[in-house]
Amino acid sequence: MSRVRILAGTRKGAFILTSDGARRQWEIRGPLFGGWEIYHVKGSPANADRMYASQTSSWFGQVVQRSDDGGATWEAVSKDFVYEGEAGTHQFYDGSQRPWEFKRVWHLEPSPTNPDTVYAGVEDAALFRSTDGGKTWSELAGLRHHGSGPSWMPGAGGLCLHTILLDPSNESRAFIAISAAGAFRTDDGFATWKAINRGLRSEYIPDPDAETGHCVHRIAQHPARPDVLFMQKHWDVMRSDDAGDHWCEVSGNLPSDFGFVIDIHAHEPDTVYVVPIQSDSEHYPPGGQLRVWRSRSGGNEWEPLSDGLPQRNCYVNVLREAMAVDSLDPCGIYFGTTGGQIYASADEGDHWTAVASHLPPVLSVEVQTLP
Amino acid sequence: MIRVVLPYHLRLLAKTPEEVALEVAPPVTIASTLDALEAAWPPLRGAIRNPQSGARRPLVRFYACRRDLSAEPLETILPDSVLKGEEPLLIVGAIAGG
Numbered sequence: 001m002s003r004v005r006i007l008a009g010t011r012k013g014a015f016i017l018t019s020d021g022a023r024r025q026w027e028i029r030g031p032l033f034g035g036w037e038i039y040h041v042k043g044s045p046a047n048a049d050r051m052y053a054s055q056t057s058s059w060f061g062q063v064v065q066r067s068d069d070g071g072a073t074w075e076a077v078s079k080d081f082v083y084e085g086e087a088g089t090h091q092f093y094d095g096s097q098r099p100w101e102f103k104r105v106w107h108l109e110p111s112p113t114n115p116d117t118v119y120a121g122v123e124d125a126a127l128f129r130s131t132d133g134g135k136t137w138s139e140l141a142g143l144r145h146h147g148s149g150p151s152w153m154p155g156a157g158g159l160c161l162h163t164i165l166l167d168p169s170n171e172s173r174a175f176i177a178i179s180a181a182g183a184f185r186t187d188d189g190f191a192t193w194k195a196i197n198r199g200l201r202s203e204y205i206p207d208p209d210a211e212t213g214h215c216v217h218r219i220a221q222h223p224a225r226p227d228v229l230f231m232q233k234h235w236d237v238m239r240s241d242d243a244g245d246h247w248c249e250v251s252g253n254l255p256s257d258f259g260f261v262i263d264i265h266a267h268e269p270d271t272v273y274v275v276p277i278q279s280d281s282e283h284y285p286p287g288g289q290l291r292v293w294r295s296r297s298g299g300n301e302w303e304p305l306s307d308g309l310p311q312r313n314c315y316v317n318v319l320r321e322a323m324a325v326d327s328l329d330p331c332g333i334y335f336g337t338t339g340g341q342i343y344a345s346a347d348e349g350d351h352w353t354a355v356a357s358h359l360p361p362v363l364s365v366e367v368q369t370l371p
Numbered sequence: 372m373i374r375v376v377l378p379y380h381l382r383l384l385a386k387t388p389e390e391v392a393l394e395v396a397p398p399v400t401i402a403s404t405l406d407a408l409e410a411a412w413p414p415l416r417g418a419i420r421n422p423q424s425g426a427r428r429p430l431v432r433f434y435a436c437r438r439d440l441s442a443e444p445l446e447t448i449l450p451d452s453v454l455k456g457e458e459p460l461l462i463v464g465a466i467a468g469g
Contacts, residue, residue, distance in 0.1 A: 033383065035380055035383065055384075059431060060419070063384065063418075076414045080423075
């Protein structure tokens with residue numbers, strides 16, 4: 001029988017939750033690396049026992065941890081992320097220029113085919129790659145040398161590269177997103193990058209339709225339809241049907257189109273999930289009601305999913321890395337909150353259960369579907 | 372032997388006890404003590420000093436004999452009581468929330 005493993009990163013350690021394919025009973029293990037911020041934990045699609053974790057601290061810096069036994073034991077494999085060449089400058093909150101400075105790893109994206117190859121999205125925004133299991137890292141500097149770098153500015157969470165999508169149909173193509181610079185695509189194996197923000201509109205930059213400067217919070221892609229992308233921007237839920245060349249808004253009837261997470265059903269490329277948040281100043285659900293909203297039509301028409309979720313006095317947030325899906329049938333949906341809950345649905349979002357209720361604030365949720 | 376007391380996060384990272392003892396060749400400075408510490412426990416490299424510049428991380432403090440050595444040059448020789456093993460060098464995470 002299949003098993004499911006949830007990998008949760010929190011403000012004070014990592015937790016691994018496991019269940020059989022029924023997804024009713026969950027065993028929680030942790031905290032791993034207790035007291036450290038764990039921004040992201042992700043398993044290799046090519047070897048489920050190989051995992052990478054971003055362990056970080058404003059006091060003691062960055063560590064990349066690796067496990068080769070499904071998270072039972074871990075090894076601190078690296079901590080050096082050095083920008084290639086002159087670091088250059090980017091825009092600070094006040095509009096002044098600041099030097100690029102490495103702060104932490106937000107996202108680790110293992111290669112779909114090689115467990116030793118893994119990509120890291122970091123703050124200040126850059127893309128790194130390791131081909132030796134995370135021991136050494138090299139910057140893929142074509143992105144930062146795109147030319148628009150001096151105009152990139154940090155979002156509230158920092159100038160972070162948080163989304164890395166490796167195109168499953170074209171190994172030369174990848175997508176990344178940066179808060180607050182926007183989305184970028186490479187078609188030549190990471191050498192050069194194109195800003196793909198046409199159709200995004202952001203009122204917080206001098207030119208709302210500018211090529212870069214947009215605070216993209218998350219992008220999702222379905223492997224069966226890699227040219228279709230869904231985006232949760234700071235405000236606005238967006239869709240592209242041409243690999244990001246053009247975007248159109250699909251917020252439709254959402255109660256708020258501000259939010260962080262977005263994900264896609266494992267077997268239905270037009271079934272999309274978001275968690276609306278009241279506003280960019282009020283990081284909690286509208287009306288104190290925590291609801292996932294699902295579109296079965298690729299956007300525009302959304303339905304609220306609330307069964308099992310708190311519908312009174314709920315003022316948590318759901319951060320950008322904190323939603324994932326499994327690949328069982330029916331598809332399971334998972335998300336974590338800043339209140340320390342992890343909610344799971346084993347029926348595509350129709351019903352929800354809190355599988356953990358009192359963790360530290362959840363920064364990231366990933367899911368492995370195991371044989 | 373030079374005694375060094377480590378904060379919780381670094382003990383967890385490097386799997387050390389709260390206090391460790393190091394052989395450090397003279398002259399025993401803050402830097403040479405940290406060099407010996409990192410040689411004995413490689414996961415600590417970069418966690419106390421910036422791995423590129425070698426500078427003390429801003430939120431890490433060095434105390435010894437009730438004195439704050441954080442702003443002293445890393446080439447500063449440690450106090451006599453630390454050299455004699457009577458007092459430890461304290462590596463402390465700054466109180467800055469968290």
